[in-house]
Amino acid sequence: MGMEAAIALAAVSTAAGAYSSIQQGQAQSAALKAQAEAQRRQEEAQRTAALQREAQRREELLSQQSTVDALRAGRGLSGDSPTALRIRQDVTGDAMDAMRVERLNILNGADSSRMSAEQSDAAASTALTTGYLRAGTSLLDFGAKAFAPTSLANSDPGFQGTWKGRAVSYFPNSGSKF
Incomplete structure (x- = not known):
């Protein structure tokens, strides 16, 4: 086999390796972008769930307060007495605190999903860049070895x-x- 044929074979092999590096980077990037999109959908679902759960808890609180008011009225007790107002305030305060805590917990999960999506986006970009850099490195290395003077190569x-x-x-x- 002549020197030109060996160089041609090495060039084809290097080009195939470079193409493979680019394809691998693109595939990794696409997978990470899909993962980021799924994480964004999860974030949105969690934010929606937080709003829905808060609305549900408010309805439950109103129902409980209506029940307490009906029981008081049925017994002939005043709803305007200091004791009645204090009980109402305590029940409302406890329920609002519980709602806030639950909502914040759900929103923290949504923020975690958002940050994971951002990390996946960054990783996708890095994977794509790495694929191109590997391909470029292979091509430059081949060029340096194939075309440099023999005494240097x-x-x-x-x-x-x-x-x-x-x-x-x-x-x-x-x-x-x-």
Whole structure:
């Protein structure tokens, strides 16, 4: 096999590897974007659930207060007495506190879903960029090895000298001259 055929075969192999890196990055990015979208839907569902649960709890509170008022009226007790007002205030305050706590717990879960979606978006971008960088690195490495003067491409790690009138050195494991 001639030198040109070996270079052509290496070029095809490098191009296939670069294409594979790009495809892998795109696939990872698409999966992470889908995950981020699912997390956004979960956040929205949690926010809606918080509003619905709060409305339900308010209805329950009004029902309880109506029941207490009906019982008082049935016994002939005044609803305007200081004791009655204090009981009503305590029951209302406790119920409102419980509603706030429940709503905040649900909203904290929604915020967690939102932050997870943001992290998934960032990871998707990183995966895509990494795929392109790997492909670029493969192509640059091939170019440096295939088209560099033989004395540089296969030199010992301590090589230092000149190339086209410029000082260069060879960094091991990089395949590049700088």
